[in-house]
Amino acid sequence: MIAKIVCYALQGLEGVPVEVETDVSKGIPAYEMVGLPDAAVKESKERVRSAIKNSALLFPMGKITVNFAPADIRKEGAAFDLAVAVSLLKASEQLVGADTHGIVFLGELALDGAVRPIAGLLPILISAKAQGYTRFVVPAANAKEAAYLGGAQIYPVSTLAETVRFLLGAEAIMPLAPEQFVPRLHAGQGADLRYVKGQPVARRALEIAVAGGHNLLLVGPPGTGKTMLARCLPTVMPDLTFEEALEITKIHSVAGTLGEDGIVSERPFRTPHHTATTVAMCGGGNRAVHPGEISLAHGGVLFLDELPEYKRSPLEALRQPLEDGKITVSRSAGSVTFPARFMLCASMNPCPCGNYGSADKVCTCSPAEIRRYRKKISGPLLDRIDLQVEVDNVSYDALTSDREQESSERVRECVNVARSIQSVRFEESGIRTNSEMGERELAAFCRLSEEGERILREAFERMKLSARARARILKVSRTIADLAACEEILPAHVCEAVSYRLGDSLD
């Protein structure tokens, strides 16, 4: 008898339906799997055999053929185990009368018949639902993640035996109740702007950066709090919306980094080490294409500490995603596109010894050394960082002062106001923040007064700015005007934006 069970494979963030067909016929006992399974899928043979045996069910004798259709896409991972087991049982007539039609089975099996969680469940469920499937059997350990998919019947199971009893109607399983999404404030390991002493300029830059979705570079001597400032970034970012959360969760689900909550309810803050390779940064891998750090930072912050220490190629690879907000990774098996709309925050010392430009310490680097150090960051990358600010050496008095600083919550309120102005403005443009403005929006929303235009021209000539830098200054001015709830960009806004382009005055 032939049995057909539906399962799903992942391609990037999209689920692709895979039919597991099993035929058990008389003959010399054999057990074959066809249809482009990879090693982990082939190993499911043994897991399924043991799981069936140890669930007090019968492993059929005879010639067994399992086929994965369509045969032309590569199947990877262990998510097919449950579907293979169910189809085997059905083909060997142990599920007579059970209705398996239209149910998608997902899960990995343990040898004792327990159902283990799988990576990438939520993106599969979302794709499957879009393709018309409404009934799912999923691992109980994935239940929290699955519960965020509304409008479907999702049955969590913890063993194969339980699955069989459910299918035969011997046991009822309550479908998961849809979970309500509650955005969570970023715990950020206790980071809060309230605890950042001094640094008025950097704080302001942080606020502008978040309000307009701009990238940020913090330059300063060692030990002045660059990392601490960066850690505060997620705490002032606006709350996640459900759509954003789902998008982020999909990525983290595929990467297998989803926490116990089952959904990413706070903005990611990724800090890849400077030894990270291009593949680690952008995604890839020799078999399954995995999302890289920039995709894991989607919707949140990618923090690159000690920017010049990074290898050149991963940094240069950031250039295109910084513009497009997505990355397409191509491998021989095909290409996959991951979203990668993140906010880049980087930090660096002003020179190798860290004291260049310091008022009270002497820099021991030669001009050539400083140039070499700065040259590690290419002009095109620097151009894409709208805000470049110096972080001050904080005096001891400021460090020990009790004066309450503005908290992250207060700053977030201002940011939210600026963001709402932007969302009204860009209602028809299909973008969310000022930093995403294209030429058309720049022309429409960033008109300067005559005076503002003159200032920008002088700065342009004096600082030898590129055309892109000019656009970036305009975008930052727009954000500064938004923070001031000002319809028009005033000359002062342009000036302030110019003051955050430190990199152009470094030479």
Add this chain to the structure above:
Amino acid sequence: MSAYTEEERLFIWLAACAGLDDRARSSLSRTCGRGIPPEALEKICAAVVQTGEGGVYKSDRASRLREADAAIAHMDKLRCFAVTLASADYPAALRAIPDPPVALFCAGRRKLLAARKFCIVGSRKLPPWARETGKTIAAELSARFALVTGIAEGGDRAAIDGALPSGNLISVLPGGLDVDYPAAHAALKREIAKKGLIVSEYPLRTRVQKYSFHARNRILAGLSEGVLVLAAGERSGTLITANRALSYGRDVFALPHNAGAAQGAGCNELIKQGAYLCTDAGDILAMYGMERRRAEDVSLTPAEQTMLACLRDAGEGHAAALAAAAGVPVWEAQATLASLEIKGLAARAGGNQYTALKH
């Protein structure tokens, strides 16, 4: 027919073909500095041959001239020329020092050699305000003088940036004209050769040595009527130029720095010893009896005026401190300061510090 006289060609031979080491070169300079009649030149050439490497190198007057012509042909190809002690336009001020170079290899505008010359130098690392001030002074002086400087970063660069637009700029190199040092300034060197003049005591292809800076600095001082030191540490090489200038009887000017600032200790020391304190080009022009042209007034908004007053009051200050003094939020102060920076009235001094600049 060569554009050089026979005497000039012999000097070129001495400077470019005789294979002199640095010691022989400076002793030759001292000998020739006293002024020598043409027949003595012949003897000097012969003496050089005898002390030449291994003492085996022999040559007569005709072959010397042939060798000089070959060197001249090579220079022509690179559009370089030589000005020797025998040339009419050898700078008189330089001829007056005890050890003038026997030949100067040059590329660019020859007539700058005849102009009045003033030198601006400074250490390679100098505070941003000193760089801006130096640039402004250089720009203003270059209308009256040919500005003499080196080609390194820092002080040299400030002078170059100020004077290059007018083209009244002489850059004295520490190595052969075709040697790119510092490598990062190769393009800059070509631009100076196009708009101004580059000069070196050393023949083409001479690599830069540590001691060649020392020798080069005497040319900087020797060419100029006066020297302005933008910044110098306590033991900066820039002080060599200043000391040379003093010993040649030239005027020395120095920018005053904060007491205790390491980068300016040398300048302050110079002032203590009697150098002229200089805060703008007017101080220098007045010394040479020149009128200063009135700078056009920049129009300032009320906020800028307030901020400028606070900045000048403090001399130097953190954006936050200046904001407090002016009674505005930090970001507003930041904007005003940026606009003052664009107008050339303030400079960023690192770590969000700003300094006032004299206009």
